[in-house]
Amino acid sequence: MALPFPIDEPFLTGYYAPIHMECDAPNLPITGEVPKALRGTLYRNGPNPQFAPRGPYHWFSGDGMLHAFHFDEGRVSYRNRWVRTPKWIMESANGEGMSGSLTHRHLTDPALLELNSTTANTNVIWHGNRLLALEEAHAPFEVDPFSLEPRGYHHFEGKLPGKMTAHPKCDPLTGELVFFAYAARGPFTCDLMLHVADREGRLQRSLHLAAPFPSMVHDFVVTRTHIIFPIFPLTGSMERAQSGRPPYAWEPDKGTHIGILPRNGTAADVRWFVGDPCFVFHAMNAFDDGEHIVCDMMKYDVPPLFPRPDGTPVGNESPQAQLVRWTFDLTGNTTSFSERLMDSRSGEFPRLDERFAMSRYRHGYFNSAPVTEGVKGHDARGGLAHIDLTTGRTAEWLPGIGDYCSEPIFVERHADAPEGDGWLLSVVWRGSENRSDLAVFDATDIAAGPIALAHLSHRVPAGFHGNWRNALS
Template identity: 75%
Template sequence: MAKAFPTDEPYLSGYFAPLHAECDAPNLPVTGEVPATLRGTYYRNGPNPQFAPRGRYHWFSGDGMLHAFQFDSGRVSYRNRWVRTPKWEMEHANGEGMSGSLSSRHLTEPRLLELNSTVANTNVVWHGGRLLALEEVHAPFEVDPVSLAPRGYQTFGDKLSGPMTAHPKIDPVNGEMVFFGYAARGPFTPDLMLHVVDKAGQLQRSVHIVAPFPSMVHDFVVTQTHVIFPIFPLTGSMERASSGRPPYAWEPGKGTHIGILPRNGTAADVRWFTGDPCYVFHPMNAYDAPDGGIVCDMMKYDVPPLFPGPDGQKISSGAPAARLVRWTFDVAGKSGSYREQPLGDTPGEFPRLDERFATLPYRHGYYCGGDISASGKGDALRSGLVHIDVASGQEAQYQPPAGDKCGEPIFVPRHADAGEGDGWLLATIWRAAENRSDLAVFNAKALSAGPVALIHLSHRVPAGFHGNWRPAG
């Protein structure tokens, strides 16, 4: 018998509470007008535990659930499904949870540990004719783009033997998908593996790199000429994990190390730059500067949220906030440091851009403004959306009513030849008072004017992570 979910876990209540149902809705009600030219599917992924976990719960550990909104001629249909991973299937057959969360791995049943299953709960990406549900310590898990039925692990013709990051970068110029895996030679190892998949979905190249120390390397950035690996002092330790202490913990004394590799280079070509301790879950973009340098725009925390020190104690008295900064690297010079400057005033997370300008010079960025990890029951905190012009620093914002929370904004071009930033922003909004969600459509050039359309669900889309757009046709 399935056990009740605990009531004292902040990331299992309110906005973060799991959704226990799957459904199909062929015609969602709409307020306003959905642009008729908006044709395609918006996919969104996030943790949604099927069963109550054993021990304390960590937000990053729930089973992945996909939400698919299909747009066609002003109408929107919806489907949600758990990603039926091997873990999900085993627990489903068992009828109750068998696993501990990120910090309670020792409570997981041995046969589930032996399965070494993905939870596929972080991102969902369309590339090379495949829809891939991703996390960061396993191979990608393919699902059918319409039914969301499982197709199993995707290893690119058995050429991928290790994990794949949840944040691959797709080059808009040549269609390549560039990605990496950390702890690539086993849990808590300092090994990174860089992989390049061509636009047809065939793995072409892999490079093995050894980082200065084992670290949680959630994301990275790519330019037209280089790959940038940020190694932050959120360290991994098998010794800690084996003794019941935090597997990942903040050790600021190790500092920040940034490895820069030419796109066509080998491990011997990596150059390391060093900086003050900080953490970045998500960069916005990176590109090659006209002077030969590299520019990286990063959503930077002074200390990471959601993780403790090595002794398990909190590392901050409040919720750490991230702010958008620009790092500039002189790859032709001799300095081993880099320059930092602030870009925006509003704290936030989940930075995105017009993906046609990924790896390239760009101007328009979007992100969630506010504390997206705030989990208090019934609080009045809200998280809105921010549009920033990174050239001028000018910001525009949309703020929902108190208590409501916006998810990650996804940009969709108005048409294939539209200029940068000319299009729509899609974002889910949790309506706290009604405990349900809307999908909002904004004119990306007039964010502060509010949504041009609200697509209404009768249930809640739980607090999640990332999504992407797949055009029709």
């Protein structure tokens, strides 16, 4: 029998509460006018647990649910489906939850542990004519791009030996997919594996690297010439995991280590830079600047959602991230790097016009609120921000109190449009109505508010990441 979800878990209530249904809405009501040139599908992914967990819940642990918004001739349709992973199927057959969360894996049923299933709950990408649902501890899980029905794990024709990051980088010039895995040769090890697939999705290259210590490496960045691996002191420990203590915990004494590798280099070519302890979940972009590497990152002084090794919180307040620019001098003898604050507001989920990924760029977009702001419910709100990285000017749109925007996704007006000329898409939770809208903004003037809203009759739970697939791709 399925048990009720606990009411005292902040990431199982309000904006974060799971929905218990799958549905299709072929023609959503529209306020305003959806541009007819906007043709394609916005896919979003996020945790939506099928059953209540065993023990305390961690937001990162819920079953993946995909939300697909399809645009055609000014109309918007919607479909949502759980990603039917092996875990989802086993728990569905069992009729109740069998898993402990990310921080309480010792409570997971041994049969489910042996299954070693993905949750496929973090990101969703279109590459090599495949739609892949991703999380960072397993191989990608393929789903049908129209029905969202499962097609199973994707191992790149058997050449991917293990797992894949939830944040691969697609080279807009070559179509290559650059990605990696951490703890690649066993749980809580120092091993990193770098992989490169061509535009058709065929694995071309794999390289083993060693990080200074076991760490959660959620994201990385790539330029035209280099790959940058950030190793932060959010450390992994098998001993802690086996003893019921936090598997991942904050150990600031280890500092921050940034490895920079030429894109065609070997493990011996990695150069390590060292900085003060900090944490980054998500990068905006990186690019080459002569003999320098520039990385724009959403930096926390301490990580949210994870404790110290003894389980105590890292602080009394929820940590907040700000957009900073790191610059690395590849010609000097120093191991240090410089940092400049790009915007003082709290933010997360940075994005850009992906046609300019890995290159010098001008326009960036992000959520202008802490990633956990939604736990405040009707007492706060989360908007969207646009930053012009050339002039430093910013623009912001804030919804009503109690409303929260998802990660902003940029869609170009047409293939040859100038950088930043297009639309910004975000799913907005309307807290007072407990339902969501899909908002369409003119990306050149987000402060003016949405030019169109597609109205859902239910809530899309707080999720993580999504991407756009053009209708002709």
